[in-house]
Amino acid sequence: MEKNLIIYFLLTSFFTFSQKSDAFLTPYEKGNKNQTAMYQEAIDFYNSLTKEFKTIKLMEMGLTDSGEPLRLLIFNPEKDFDLKKNQNKAMLLINNNIHPSEPDGVDASMMLIRDLATGKITVPKNTIIAVISFYNIGGTLNRNSFSRANQNGPESYGFRGNDRNFDLNRDFIKSDTKNARSFAEIFHLVNPDVFIDNHVSNGADYQYVLTYIQTQHQKLGNDLGNYLKDEMTPKIRTQLLKKKIESIPYVTVYGATPEKGFTQMMDLPRYSTGYASLFHTIGYMPETHMLKKYEDRVKVTYEFMLETIAHTDANYLKIKYLRTKNQIQFKPKSLYTLQWKIDSTKVEQIDFLGFESGYKKSEISGKDRLFYDQKKLFKKQIPYYHFYKPQKQVEIPSAYIIPKSWWNVIDLLKLNKVEMVQFEKDTLIEVEKYKIADYKTATSAYEGHYPHSNTTVNKLIEKIVFKKGDYFIPTQQFAVKYLMETLEPEAPDSFFNWNFFDGILQQKEGYSAYVFEDLAVEILAKNPTLKEKFEKKKAEDKSFADNGSAQLDWIYKNSEYYESSHLTYPVYRVLN
Structure with a gap:
């Protein structure tokens, strides 16, 4: 009798599980496996899951440019959705449809959350999973x-x-869109230990279905970066290989073939994984092949997320420890690298599964065109460059000071949970200030801006009276990397280079x-x-000596009549 009851219980459990799984088939699964869920279909699907399973919560967060709110789905087997209270667990954030023409993650995530809720796959014990099902809602609806x-x-x-034609994977630092501002709120609410942003690649042809971008390990930080490079990624790849899924770093080759090798992408903070690294978060960008x-692309996206969750869950204490330790590396008076360049002396030979390529006459132009022969497969070793070396470094100050008038910058610092205090009274402080010495400006629009590049500065030490209400920002805080990348004008994605301070580039007064x-x-x-300096310059510089207007302008700019605010960068460095 007891044996029969056990068999009955097992059969009942099996049929209950099967019925629940069948009841929650995704639109992708119901179709021909070449269709991606529409926006409302996915929202309805997640709503149906939340009604059935108490381990899932779907929350409306901030607005996007489309007028629709971002929706954050949280899976926690303990049914507790207070993320701040659960920071002892690992937090893994998944982002989908930042580029809605690359929707693999949408369908893979729907199946993943369903399979976790129904128990079809192993449920993590130490990890809470948060999913942004559609980040670019306007693009999704288009x-x-x-x-x-x-x-x-x-x-x-x-x-x-x-909806405003912004590429959202170029907007994380400048935050021109409501999407980016709402994402920042979600990111700091979740405080992810690991972040996955699902994409589809463009570029060369090869055998792999799955490639990936991971945060550049040196840029991320010493111990945390080495853990990502030497332990986490190799172990995830090994687990994928057991499922017969080959993977390789994102192949950064365009208009050429990969046989000569390629470099790891330096993910600047404008990109999602680059932004995440500013807060000591391990970032992955799966790039399935177009x-x-x-x-096949949906399958490997699913499996990559699954194995990343499994690794995070098994190693959550170490990952959280390394994140906390990482910020200590970036302390006042230590050097911070603002600009990197590839180190060609450090190269790794990696196995590459490719297709033979060649050139043939174009039927359009009659000129030579590149082609790949997918019937001719090869495996060979090629060079992979993933080490960089510093090109421009700066000493980390003990603090920055920003006048309260620069509210546009201050608002973004607050959005990104930067710790700062306001002066309670006018205060005299010795600071290092920058004068913008040179910069180049783009001649065509890029993501709503004409950004600057090749910026250089001159440094001066000066005692300045800061006003009551101006902001004092210590660098000994979790957001130290964010401060360095945004407030140092020579950093590629600094607020200066993104035109936030263009008001200082124009003189407001002049002379007749x-x-x-x-x-x-x-x-x-x-x-x-x-006068002695003036005469010396004329003697040494013939073009200056022959240009009366230039001489007059030199005297003006070296006199008390010249406005001191012109080219003075209004973010000040406290060194002591």
Whole structure:
């Protein structure tokens, strides 16, 4: 009798599980495996899961440019959705449809959460999983079948740009969109230990369905970066290989073939994984290959997320420890690298599964065109460059000071949970200040800006009275890397290079030459040292000696009449 009851219980459990699994088939599974769920279909699917399973909660968060809110889904087997209270657990954040023409993660995540809820796959004990099902909602709703010309499925999909035509994977630092601002709120609420942002690649052809971008280990930080490079990623790849899934770092080759090797992408903070690294978060960007079948791409995206969850769950204490330790590396008076360049002396030979390629006459132009022969497979070793070396470094100050007038920057610092205090009264402090010495400005628009590059500064030490309400920002805090990457003007994705401080680049006052000529004579007569410098410059610089306007302007800019705010960078460094 007891044996029969056990058999009955097992059969009942099996049929109950099967019925629940069948009841929650995704649109992708119900179709021909070449269709991705539409926006409302996915929201309805997740709502049906939340009604059935108490381990899932779907929350509306901040708005996007589309007017729709971002929705954050949380899976916690302990049914507790207070994320701040659960920071002792690992937090893993998954982002989908940042580029809605690359929807693999949407369908893979729906199946993943369903399988976790129903117990079809192993449920993590130490990890809470948070999912942004659709980040670019406007682009998701702008559905079509043609904007991704190089891609093999699905049958229809969203558009890369959002409702205002921004590429959201270039907006994390500048935060021009409501999407980015709402994402920052989610990111700091979750405080992820590991972050996954699902994508589909463009570029060369090869055998792999799955490639991946991981945060550049040196940029992430010494111990945490080495753990990512030497332990976490190799172990995840090994587990995938057991499932017959080959993987390789993202192949950064465009218009050429990979045989000569390639470099690891330096993920700047404008990108999702680069932004995540500023807060000591391990970042992965799976890049499935555009020419592979949609069904195969969804499968490997699912498996990559599954194995990353498993590794995080098994190693959560070490990952959390290394994250906490990571910020200590970036302390005042130590050097911080603002600009990197590839170190060609450090190269790793890696196995590569490719297709033979060649050139043939184009039927369009009659010129040579590249082609890959997918019937001719090869495996060979090729060079992979994933070590960088510092190109530009700066000493980390003990603090920054920003006048309260620069509210646009202060708002973003607050959004990103930067710790700062306001002066309670006017205060005299010795600081290091920058004068912008040179910069180049883009001649065509890029993501709503004409950004600067090749910025250089001159440094001066000066005592300045800061006003009551100005902001004092210590660097000994969790957001130290965010501060360095945004407030140092020579950093590639600094607020200066993204045009936040363009007001200082324009003079507001000037002079009429016929009036200032006489005043210039008086200025030189009253200041022998200045006159000596002036005469020396004329003697050493023939073009200056032959240019009367340049001479007058030099005297003006070295006089008390010249506005001190011109080219003075209004973020000050406290060194002591």
